[in-house]
Amino acid sequence: MTGPCVDPARVVIEALRLDRWSPREVEARADRGLELGVGGFILFGGEAERVGRLVERVREGAGRPLWIGADLERGAGQQLRGLTELPPPAALAAHPDPETAVAQAGRTTAEEALSVGINWVIAPVLDLDVEPDNPIIATRSFGSDPRRVGELGGRWIDACQSAGAVACAKHFPGHGRTTEDSHIGLPTIDAPAPLLEQDLAPFAAVADRVGSVMAAHVAYPALGSGRAATVSPGIVTGLLRGRLGFEGVISTDAMIMGGIGRNDAEAAVEALAAGCDLMCYPADAGATIEALGRAAADDPALATRLADAVGRAGRAGHAFRSAAPASRGDLEPVAFACDTIVGDPEAVSGWSPGATTRVVGVSDDPEVGPPAGRAGALGAIVSDELRAAGWRIRDASEAEQCIVVLAATPRGWKGRGAPSAGVLREARVAVQAAARGLVVLLGHARWLPSLGAPGICAWSTETVMERAAAAWLRAAVPAVSGRPAGSGR
Structure with a gap:
């Protein structure tokens, strides 16, 4: 191998499912992730106090910055019992003062997340709510107007990141027009490219300041790919990096989802090559790390891409606060x-x-x-x-x-x-x-x-x-x- 030698584990984000697994299984999965050297963990469920202890333990065990993420579109209480539940984005947009409501939601979410060590808030959704038969977006969206979604999403992001966490705009380049759930299979959006410009607009509005963006397991033939955006260089590198000028971290959606296909370890190699920096929630973290390492050893260009992903993720990690006091301000x-x-x-x-x-x-x-x-x-x-x-x-x-x-x-x-x-x-x-x-x-x-x-x-x-x-x-x-x-x- 002639390219730089870096550890592929650093781009893998392991899952810890406190909502489904026994405490023993969660601890074992955390230990296994630390042994593998993963770049971080995505958390689901659990009591806030227990999550805080778990995050403290894995941080001490790693001895280096980790991405600790959670899907928190509806406040930290969406995942963690004992923290604040908030209305979904569609509801915030219906508030009499939506700009203030969105900013307060973003700030409160980040402060409470940081209080238990979660430094990567995987939100907000910037998809447009334009398809009534969409099975997965609906109330998760700020609405159907591209400009308005960009404005409200931007306010949420600014408030979240000002509090010290990294936000994640999702699902690029837009999941709002699907009539299928990408958890189950690969949706295809057959809309023409001019119409898809509306879907891109909210992401373009925040590309210069959001810390991370999540790619969608959705196909967009009009954008040059019949495969998931996650593994499409023209969408991830050409469109998001090139045209929109995004310089932050690009994450995949969960690699266990049906939209990525059956062999998610090999798909992770394609996602890395396409321009993704973090491989989130693989079915088998060890198999994914092995596939990435093997592919990088055989391909100098991919080895260079891996080094870029590790470096980009590491630089973003230095912006994290390890913890912050939970503060609801005047929010009841x-x-x-x-x-x-x-x-x-x-x-x-x-x-x-x-x-x-x-x-x-x-x-x-x-x-x-x-x-x-x-x-x-x-x-x-x-x-x-x-x-x-x-x-x-x-x-x-x-x-x-x-x-x-x-x-x-x-x-x-x-x-x-x-x-x-x-x-x-x-x-x-x-x-x-x-x-x-x-x-x-x-x-x-x-x-x-x-x-x-x-x-x-x-x-x-x-x-x-x-x-x-x-x-x-x-x-x-x-x-x-x-x-x-x-x-x-």
Whole structure:
């Protein structure tokens, strides 16, 4: 080999799934990653305190800067129990003061992430919300207007990075037009190149300042590739590096996803050659490192590319703060989330906290586990909050009022964007069985008209959004016998 000799492990980001694996398995995977010399870890789930201890241990074990990342599009509480859950980007864009809301969300997310050692905030999504049948973007996007998405995304990034973490704009060059989930297979966007200019615009708006960008496992024939952008030199190097002038770190999306193909270790070699610097969440970190090392040994040009990736990732790592005190400033999560709710108070005209009220939870993805922080059945939070405020909550079909809490949010491997017909039918039946009914939609506001019943939009399944929905109801419905709402029994 004639190229520079560098350790390929430094470009591999191992996963630590506290949401699925036993503590022993998490510790073993962390130790294995340290033995391999990986460049960092991406974390999923867990109690904040435990995550902090784990990150401290792996940092001490590595003795060098590590990328410690997590998907935190909806606040640090999206992954870590004990930290703040926030509304999704679509909800932030609906806030009365979206610019301030977005900046506060970015800052709070970064500060809380850093408090447990997470220095790479894998957010925000800069994809456009332009395809109603998209199964994976929807509420994760700031909207459909390219300029507006770029502005709000830029504010989020600036606030996050000013707090000391590195943000990650995703999913380049745009995942918003897909009708397939890249977790399952490789989506192809057949839109013409002029239309795709809209998708590129938000990334172009932040290319001069965001610390990292994530490439999409999506094919774009109009951009010169029928393969995933992740392994397409013309998109990663030609478009992102060349045309947009991006100089930061480029990461792959999770390499375990179906969109990258079955042999993700060999795909990692192609991703490196295409211009990606970090190979995120491979199925087998050891196999990926071996494939990268073998390929670099045989190809001097790839060895040089590997050295560039390691150097770029290392330089960015020096900008990390190891930790920072958690600070919410003046942010009160429920009140903040309540300001993002879309609903007409006339939807609860004639309602009374003194009437018997039934709360029903309905989900369109029961096979998918609950988000971090949720305890109990869907709808239980609304029930508990209203009961504490003096409402007569009864689990009885003959109740005078019925609130249906309907969860319909985008998730990986779900394969569907809109609420299913069966779930909509179930919600309508429950609402129509009562004298007065309302659907609390934990999903995109675009689906409100399809409910066939009065409804409000609370955007996502985070517990803070259910609590905000209950607060909205308490404010919109008159108090019992003149008592202020929330006074209890």
